Amino acid sequence: MNQLINDHLCETRNNLVEEIKSLSDTQFNAKPDTNSWSIAQVCHHLVLVEESSVKAIAWGLKQVDNKQTERKNVQLIVDRTKKITAPKIVEPAEDFFTVQQIIELLDDSRKKLTTFLDTIEDPSILVEKSVKHPAIGELPLDQWVEQIHFHEQRHIGQIKEIKDSSKLSTNELPGD
Template sequence: MGNLVNDNLYETRNNLVKEITSLSYTQFNGRPDMNMWSIAQVCHHLVLVEQATIMAIAWGLKKVDNTQEERKNLYLMLDRTKKFKAPEIVEPDVEPFEVQSIIDLLHDSRKKFLTFLSTIEDKSILAEKSFKHPALGELPLDQWIEQIYLHEQRHTEQIKEIKLLLDARH
C-alpha cells in the first residue's frame, strides 16, 4: 500500500473530523427530512463501512481461487447524483450520538483498519484477489482500501450539504 493511499486516508479523515468537531448536539443529530440521515448517522455509517471492509478484505484473502477482476473506476463514487442504498450491515443506528463519541469511534475504526492492513505481509496479493462489493460488484482487495477514502469524501460532501439544509431551516 503506497504512501498516496495512506495520505488520502489521513487527509480525508482529518477533513471529516474538521467538518463535525464544532457541531452542536442538535446540528449533529438533526435530520433535514425524514428520508435523510443525520450527520451523526452518516459518520456512524462510515465507521461501520470501515469495519465491514476489514472483514471483506480478510475474506477475500482467504479465497483460494485468485480471480483477478477488472479494476473499477472508483472515482465514480464521488458522483453524488448516483444514489446507493446502504446494505443493512452498514446502516447506522437511529439513536442520537455525541460528537466526541463518534470522533472516538472514527479514530478506533481507522486504527483497527491500519493495524489490520499492517498484518498483511505481501501487499501485492491485494491486487490479485477480490471480493464482492455490495455497490461495485467484484472488486480487487487493494481497491477496497481506496474505496474507504473515496466513500468518506463522498459522505463529507453530504455532511456539508446537510449542514446547509439544517442552517436554512433556522
C-alpha cells in the same frame, strides 16, 4: 500500505473531522427530514463501512480460488448524483451520538484498518484477489482500501449539504 493511499485516508479523515467538530450534539443528531440521515448517522455509517471493508478484505485474502479481476474507477463513488442504497449491514443506528463519541469510533475503525493492513506480509496479494463490493461490483482488494477515502469524500459532500440545507453552521443556530 501504499503511502499515497494512506495520505488520502488521513487527509479525508481530517476533512471529515473538521466538518463535524464544531457542531453541537443537537446539531449533529438533527435530521434534515424524516427520510434522511443525520450527520451523526452519516458518520456512524462511515465507521460501519470501514469495519465491514476490513472484514471483506480479510475474507477475500482467505479465499483459495479467488482470482484477479478488472480494476474499477472507484473515484466514481464520490458522485452524489448517483443514489446508492446502503446495505443493511452498514445502515447507521438511530441512537443519539455525541460528536466526541463518533470521533472516537472513527479513530477506532481507522486503527483497526491500519493495524489489519500492517499484518499483511505481502501487500501485492491485494491486487491479485477480489471480493464483490455492494455498490461497485467485483473489486480487487487493494481497491477496497482505496474506495474508503472516496466513500468518505462522498459523505463529506452529503454532510455539507445537510449543514447548508439545515442552516447548521455553528453561527446560525442559538446555543444548543
